[in-house]
Amino acid sequence: MIKAMLQEPLGEKKVRCNVCVHRCLISPGKRGICQVRENQDGVLYSYADELISITSLDPVEKKPFYHVLPGSEAFSWAGYGCNMHCDWCQNHSISQSNQLKSVNSPISADEIVAGAMVVGAGLISATYTEPTVFFEVLFDVGQRTHDFNIINSWVTNGTITPEALQLAGKYLHAANVDLKGANDVLLKKHTGVNPSYVMSIIRLMKEMGIWVEVTTLVIPGLNDSTEDLETIAEFIADVDFQMPWHVSAYHPAFRHQAPPTSGATILKAIEIGQKKGLKYIYAGNIRTEKGNNTYCASCKTQLVSRRGYNIELKMDGGVCPTCGLSIPGIYNSQRLK
Ligand code: SF4
DSSP states (O other), X not given: OEEOSSEEEOGGGOEEEOSBTTOOEEOTTOBOTTSSEEEETTEEEEOXXXXXXXXXXXXXXXXXXXXXSTTOEEEEEEEXXXXXXXXXXXXXXXXXXXXOOOOSSOOOHHHHHHHHHHHTOSEEEXXXXXXXXXXXXXXXXXXXXXXXXXXXXXXXXXXXXXXHHHHHGGGOOEEEEEOOOSOHHHHHHHHSSOHHHHHHHHHHHHHTTOEEEEEEEEOTTTTOSHHHHHHHHHHHHHHHTTSOEEEEEOOOBTTBOSOOOOHHHHHHHHHHXXXXXOSOEEEESSOOHHHHSEEOTTTOOEEEEEETTEEEEOSBTTBOTTTOOBOSSBOSGGGOO
């Protein structure tokens, strides 16, 4: 347990946590919504250092990042806990727990970075659950990746506060942000957070020079209307029409057992994105030649072939070999800021 960053002491020993959008006001003896941060006699402590226990070497495409070192491997890390409680969570066994307890052999920031170096991973990725709630470790990992010139990335629901992002984002190179929909009322009901908030964080990341890819898990009846998909695509195009958009098919999980998303709906989303001017749109959780490969936005040459996690790179250094167009993204660590 460590003293929490970004805490704001208030009267009667209450403390506000300013790490994520919830800005929990926490009374002595209580924890925040994420269950990771606890007020002990007027001081907020974080269990982040005791809850990180999961590491895995994944294809970078699994995060998904399609414009960050395509074909490389990401040293992935995660802890137990989350600040959302989505009914359809694919990782609910680690993200959701009424009574989080410390794990037996927690992994430190030093060990995460050392692990990535030992296996020669192209990047480090905070993923599976919401990394923001483990802010102290997230910050430390970022600082160390900076020291070793390794790419640091987050897979996040975009609920971090602007001040927390300004602090840890100095060491962040790439983020895949989960934009769950466009309907504030509906999404607030299901996730506790307005998508318009997440959109503001995507804009801030872009302003900070962080490479951003957006993922939307398309769920029938929740966010698959033409209007919703158009709103999301318009938003991304307004921020940067070259920002990749991953439209992923939902499959029943956890407490949400509605039928899975059809391939036709995913193809509809891709067409909507194209009409709104997006240049890089990808299908997730279904295989389609149209939606899995990367093509040059100018001459349409195939630049990356993806069959599952079999990746064939047909360009060098992010440049189209046919027309010379520079493909946005991170293609070698020399481009780290
Ligand atoms: S990080 Fe946890 S305690 Fe802090 S505001 Fe978010 S949910 Fe609340």
